[in-house]
Amino acid sequence: MITTTKGDMDESLLEKREGTIDNDNETTTWVEYWLEGELVHRSAHVQLKRAVVSFGETAEF
Amino acid sequence: MANTQCMTNSFKVDLFNAVHAFNATGIPAHTLATADVFKAALYTAASSLGTTTTSYTSATTEVSGTNYVAGGVTVTFGTAPSNTTTTAFLTPSASITYTNVTLSTSFDAMLLYNNTNSGKNAVAVFTFTAQTVTAGTFSLTMPTNDATTGLLRIA
Numbered sequence: 001m002i003t004t005t006k007g008d009m010d011e012s013l014l015e016k017r018e019g020t021i022d023n024d025n026e027t028t029t030w031v032e033y034w035l036e037g038e039l040v041h042r043s044a045h046v047q048l049k050r051a052v053v054s055f056g057e058t059a060e061f
Numbered sequence: 062m063a064n065t066q067c068m069t070n071s072f073k074v075d076l077f078n079a080v081h082a083f084n085a086t087g088i089p090a091h092t093l094a095t096a097d098v099f100k101a102a103l104y105t106a107a108s109s110l111g112t113t114t115t116s117y118t119s120a121t122t123e124v125s126g127t128n129y130v131a132g133g134v135t136v137t138f139g140t141a142p143s144n145t146t147t148t149a150f151l152t153p154s155a156s157i158t159y160t161n162v163t164l165s166t167s168f169d170a171m172l173l174y175n176n177t178n179s180g181k182n183a184v185a186v187f188t189f190t191a192q193t194v195t196a197g198t199f200s201l202t203m204p205t206n207d208a209t210t211g212l213l214r215i216a
Contacts, residue, residue, distance in 0.1 A: 003161060005196045026189045031197075043197030048204055052185045053214045056068040 002033050004040035009033075014040065025050045073149035073215040077142035097177035099184065101157045101201070102133030104170040106191045117174040117181035126194075127163040134159060136173060140206060150211030157201040164199070167191040171201060185213060 001008040014033040021028040026046050033041040100117070104110055108122040123131060139154030157171070169191040173184040192199065204210040 003196050005163070021190050023190075028190055028192070030192070032195075039195055041197050042193060042195040043199065044192040044194060045198075045200045045202060046189045046192075047202045048187060048189070048212065049210075051204065051210060051212045051214055052187070053216055055216050056073055058068050 002041055004033060004035070006035065006040055009035070009040070070144045070147055070149065073147075074142045074144050076215060077149060077151050077213070096138065097175050099136045099138065100133045100174060100176040101136050102131075102172045102174070103129070103159070103164070103168045103199075104172060106167045106169045108170060110170050110172055110186045114172065114183045114186060115180075116183050117172060117176070120172055120183070124164050124166060124168045126165060127161075127196075129159060129162045129164060132176070133172075135176075143206075145208040148208035148211075148214055148216045150206060150208050150214045152203050152206035152212040154203075154206075156203060159194070159199045161196065162194050162199065163196055164192075164194045167193050187212075 002011050002014060004014070011033070014035055017032040017034065019030050026048055028044060028046045030042065030044040032039060102117060102120070103124045104120065105122045105124055108120070110120055114120055117132065125131070134157060136153045136157055137155040138151065140152070142149060142151040144150065169188055171187045171189075173187070175182045175184060187201070203212060206212075208214065
C-alpha cells in the first residue's frame with residue numbers, strides 16, 4: 001500500500017516514477033506515484049556526502 | 062622529542078561538548094549536566110541560510126505543510142564526539158526523517174540548531190538539490206561517523 005493524497009492505495013493502481021541525483025554533495029533518490037496524471041505521492045531520500053569542517057589553528061608569537 | 066605548536070586533539074572534541082568557557086559573555090543560561098536537544102528544520106529554496114545564520118529564530122522561510130511541525134524534528138546524537146588523530150568528529154546516530162508530510166514549496170536546506178539553548182543557536186547548514194514531498198517521507202541519511210566523512214568535523 002502506498003500513502004497518497006487520496007489515502008492508502010494499492011501500488012498496482014499507480015504509475016511509478018523514480019530518479020536519482022548523484023553529485024559531489026549528495027546521492028538523492030526519489031519516487032513518485034501518479035494516478036491518472038495527478039501526482040499523489042512523492043518521497044525523497046538524501047544521503048549527504050559533504051560534511052561541514054572547521055579548521056582549528058594556533059597563531060605564532 | 063620536540064614540542065609542537067598546535068590546537069590539541071582533545072580540545073577539538075571538548076568543543077563539541079562545551080567543556081570550555083573562555084569568557085562569561087555569551088555563555089548560555091542552561092545546565093550542562095545533560096546533553097542539549099538539537100533539531101533539524103527545513104528551509105525553502107528561496108531562503109538565504111549560510112555562515113551568517115546565527116539561530117533558528119533568525120532564519121526565515123522555513124517550509125510549511127501537512128504534518129510538518131515548525132522547528133523541524135529532533136536529531137539523535139547517540140554517539141559521543143570522538144577523534145582520530147587530528148580531526149574531531151560528530152554525526153547524528155540516526156537518519157533525520159520527516160514522515161508523511163506534504164511540502165509543496167521546494168526546499169533545499171536543513172538548519173541544525175540547538176533547541177535547548179534559549180537563543181536556539183545555529184550549528185550548521187546543509188544543502189541539497191531542491192525537493193518537494195507529496196504525502197510522503199523526506200529523509201536525510203547520515204554519512205559514516207569518522208574523521209573523513211563525519212557530518213561535523215573540527216580538523
